[in-house]
Amino acid sequence: MGTDFLIKNAKEIQAVIDNNALEIEKLDQEIGDGDHIFNVQRGIKLVIELEPIIKHLSMSKALNQIAMKILSGIGGSSGALFGTLFMTMAKVSNIDDGIDYKKAINMFANGVEAVKQIGKADVGEKTMMDVLIPVANCLKQGVEKKKDIKGLMREAIEEAEKGMLSTKNLIATKGRASFLGERSKGHIDPGARSSQLMIKTVCETILNT
Amino acid sequence: MGTDFLIKNAKEIQAVIDNNALEIEKLDQEIGDGDHIFNVQRGIKLVIELEPIIKHLSMSKALNQIAMKILSGIGGSSGALFGTLFMTMAKVSNIDDGIDYKKAINMFANGVEAVKQIGKADVGEKTMMDVLIPVANCLKQGVEKKKDIKGLMREAIEEAEKGMLSTKNLIATKGRASFLGERSKGHIDPGARSSQLMIKTVCETILNT
Amino acid sequence: MKKFINSEDTFLKESLQGFAAAHQDIVTCFYDPNFITRSKATKVGKVAVISGGGSGHEPMHGGFVGYGMLDAACPGFVFSSPSPDQMIAASEKVDNGAGVLFIVKNYSGDIMNFQMSSEMMTGASETVLTNDDVAVEDSSFTTGRRGVAATVIVEKIVGSLAESGGSLKECKILGDKVNKNSGSMGVAFSSCTVPAARKPTFELGADEMEFGVGIHGEPGRRRDKVKSALDITNELLEAIIEDLKPENNDEILLFVNGMGGTPLTELYIIYDNAKKILDNKKVKIVRSLVGNYCTSLEMQGASITLTKLDQEITNHWDSAVHTAAMRWGM
């Protein structure tokens, strides 16, 4: 798994997000301030534009570049959250020696833990954590149980979808939607939806290799 | 002709103007700033409210009160123009000794002349002067020729209507519509319309006595 | 119509009361007839500068009453000239023996009412007529051009001269000069709504703008499709420059004025674009003003004003001013 994997996935994600842009925009208009889709699209575009630079970099350096780009280029909650995710993934030791699925999952789980810490949100608060945490847990357990990687990817896709859908009936207690209190109920969280789509895309790339 | 004549006519005019309010409003929206109808309605209301005060006053004092009320209570072009009309009418000598039609017409013509001076507009400039001046001229000539008063009233009504309609195809050179240049063409002047309606109302009151 | 309003009849009075209360250190309002004066008396022998016009252009003119600018303002009903009794009462209150200078925007109604005031007044008075709107053709056979945003500049400059002891005659001459040195033009993206009318003065399509609009929502030069900020700025500047004819290295004041409903960010975009264009033409921007100063109720839109400067005008621009809407140096 090299930096080409990152770029390839970024491009796939771009297509998927663009296809679902109107829905995501609407979600953040309903319970947020409407900018989530633009933040995400801007972020992906910036990452893809990094291709010529990170192509020749080591994995840790590439991830750091991506993290900095996301952090500085997006702003808002997504910038801090996704930026933290990538920054922390880069910190797992020895990733420049080559990455297998186990290490990749470890990196992801580490990143999610850091996101949880900066955002102070747990499962059930109607944020992207309702997708990220269950998926990270499922993957970690899968690795522990030495599950088949393709089956695990399918599980992760399901977990992500379940988590995303679960946000619909939650009352938000973190993020901008929390200002709505009761009125946040009945809407899927935009960040949960975008994360779920990204996870699905990456898992499918792996399934298709 | 006493102050009751003034109040009676103000009330008749109020009804007529109210009935044509939407049209007049629209005219000033098309080539002005849209307030002419409110200015006129406010003015008439203020004059009618003067009834208890002017009921017992001499004609000159009553007209002066009306003029001051219009001048201070309307503002805008109409305030200055109609205020000047009434103020000048009050200045004709001996009006407190009784007013016959000849004197009344003399008063009106005097008032129109003063309006012409303050507004610096003549016939053909697409203002209320296209109604006021022809009507004043027609009335003056009628008195000179000792025409029958009822016939003269009918002539005045016609002159007013003709003058009002003539404004439609004029290019405004005075007043707010002048800013439009060519684009003022095709619209009747709001002040011409309101003056024409007032003149018609007063003439009809006389016709019906 | 959605407005913070209790009734059309009390609109002006309540607004003036709020204004007076919020700025009681600067202004005092009088009612029936309505006028606004400074809260502190000025020195004997100072020319009194009075402006006025229909309401709906706030902060103009009441927001400019105070040290270094106006001595009094006479607010008419929304978009209707004030009446002579207002000007007369204001003059009586603020005339300090050196006469009254009226600053009047060139509209028939305003001219007639101010003229009647002058005629009815006993003291000396002069009038500066502003007519900076280049959207309208100028002609001595017609009412001529409208007075718009440059009125703010004239009031600042003349106010400063009066404060520093200028005579009535000098104030009149300087006011006329600043007006002649100024050109303005505006564009509207949306109409305004006069409270009494309860509906917009005009209708614009979703992609239309009124180019050369007046500050009462009067139609402009033409109805046009909405263009980029740069194109709009360019066209506004071209019309102004054609009229003002600034020469190479002429120093100017660039004033980007909001019509009331356009956010500051966009006014600064216009400023940025105008600066690029003027830099290109070697017109030197040496003073600036950006904000909502001469508005049309909640209209979305903006105008640009250029004023050619000389040392005298620049000095009076820089001098201290202390009003509700314009304040510096104190």
Next chain:
Amino acid sequence: MKKFINSEDTFLKESLQGFAAAHQDIVTCFYDPNFITRSKATKVGKVAVISGGGSGHEPMHGGFVGYGMLDAACPGFVFSSPSPDQMIAASEKVDNGAGVLFIVKNYSGDIMNFQMSSEMMTGASETVLTNDDVAVEDSSFTTGRRGVAATVIVEKIVGSLAESGGSLKECKILGDKVNKNSGSMGVAFSSCTVPAARKPTFELGADEMEFGVGIHGEPGRRRDKVKSALDITNELLEAIIEDLKPENNDEILLFVNGMGGTPLTELYIIYDNAKKILDNKKVKIVRSLVGNYCTSLEMQGASITLTKLDQEITNHWDSAVHTAAMRWGM
């Protein structure tokens, strides 16, 4: 969408450029990362006060950079928190050795980005979180209340203390106090339109208002029929007073803030109505602010903020300030 704009991508940059050029005597703008500083260096040992947040609330925060208020502002994209690199670059530029005080409105995105900045910085820093919006229930289990217009007041007061030599700790304590002493609530008559979205954030019926709206067009307490200015003012004040609980003869600052698209006249009507209500309750208005200070692009609407005063806060309110959007005493 009708805006003075050339492209969504250049919107912020061009606006900042115009802002910097129009006020070059007061501010300097830096780009990539974007931040605004005073144009003149401040004295060594002065605490640097930095604020920032998504753009679209102008003049907040850039308009408050200058003597007596902010040392720097970090503008994010429209309605998106700025990123840590902006805050870090700004801090490096303006930290004078006495540390940096961040003033941050309570939104997840802002908090996370400012927190990351603090962690990445080498120098000392403190953060004052504003959360004055009483429309939202406060709770330590949730994000809590939004920071809205009182942020302006906090920036003025803390800016004054920093200017007069207050330590980082003192600035932090005073900032927290002013925030705690303040309550705000707003109402919207129309939505705003984020340039990138090209369409309004929300839709309101012709007779509807959003009561308790957020400054990004977030939904408020409820959707309601439009009411009279007096009723709206009354309901806003009731919510604030229930929270702030001012006592008989408490002295307060009354701040009527426009959301961007509402004319001044209407803000003064709210002021007038609020004054009547507060007079009745024996709450003493001793300082006032009326205008568009914390806006939501072109949104039509307004908010009311009350800040309880004591001698210290009042003195810092009165002290000289020289920024693009707030200026007195110099």
